[in-house]
Amino acid sequence: MSSTIHPFDQDIDDNTEWDSPMFRLAQQQFLKAAEIMSLDENVRDRLLFPQRSLTVSFPCRRDEYAEVETVFGYRVQHVLTMGPTKGGIRYHQDVNLGEVSALAMWMTWKCALMELPFGGAKGGVRIDPTKLSRSELQRLTRRYTMEITDIIGPDRDIPAPDMGTNEQVMAWIMDTYSQQVGYAVPEIVTGKPVVLGGSLGRTEATGRGLVYLICEAANHMGMDLKKSTAVVQGFGNVGSNTIRFLAESGVKIIGVSDVSTGLHNPNGLEVNSLLEHIDQHGILKGYAGASEISNSELLELKCDILAPCALQNQITSKNASKLNCRMLAEGANGPTTLEADQILIDKEVFIVPDILGNAGGVTVSYFEWVQDTQNFTWSLEEINDRLHKIMVGAFNRTVLRSQRDKLDMRTAAMIEGIQRVAKAKLLRGLFP
């Protein structure tokens, strides 16, 4: 007997264009939330894949003039319903379409949870930026910007920094775009240097926002921060600022790490001397005031607050049961797998999920975009006050939903975000 399959009736597993472990994680988290909230099936299927995905390959000339490398780049826009799309650009040797798509989807929920007028996007270039000279990095950035010019724009899609990129890279993006149109367009990108229209407080915003939430969460749990210990994985922009603000809040930092090593000192690490060491040597390895430990030992240290601020996929079914913290505050995107989530929920670890925990960055990016489009600047105090208000508001909404509907914090945060996007989609309706 032959059966006809309706063309619309395909399984999501048939759509393998974006397939990767990270994209599967993003989809699984979304489907879990969609099921709990009984999300309209048509809306669910629309949100399960990005609306636009651009893959480019382009040449990058090395300083050795005859050497030209073919490089792969991506820009993915997940949801175009909410306003322009927003999200960072990542330079890393493992970047692929699936990873960028997962990050774009998380940006959608993050922006919606924070009530920012953006959909989610993300970009990436598959290259190790630490192996490039400054001039190679500049050429790569300018050519990548040219390749994605057609789909970005101040009212369309606004890039920002992510892992492996920084404010200098943003300045080159802004310049390349501005050269094309013939006048300066600061609002094409956020996370720029302040002199080019960047916002005060943007560089440290993700770390600052995370620590605002750690304070709220500690309060909620009845944890005295001044008597608490923290372990922070990652010493990039997010990790180093998280450490700085945690220390300012009186938390004892007992473990830190970067790509070179992990460091442990049960009596507390001297944060200023760590920052000085990084300034001088660029990496943590060789720091005298602590003993060296591996990444897995670092994550399993007994502490009150564990803040993964590095790569995705760090807390998995393999190590989740060995974690020894009371609060998991996620500065990274996607550090915890779905299986690990369940183990941590059973262990009653309080989770500040990534889409909430690291949302300080995109929130101050939003402030930067608003300032640029209005040709007006805000003081650092205004920015930090507004950031605090938005972060605490989102935290309270998430805790409320989690308590009311008996949900874990991640699912509660996801539902808060998804609900807003679904409502907007239904209100806009279908074209044609």
Ligand code: GLU
């Ligand atoms: N890359 C950051 C994130 O993952 C910031 C994005 C932005 O500022 O647009 O949230």
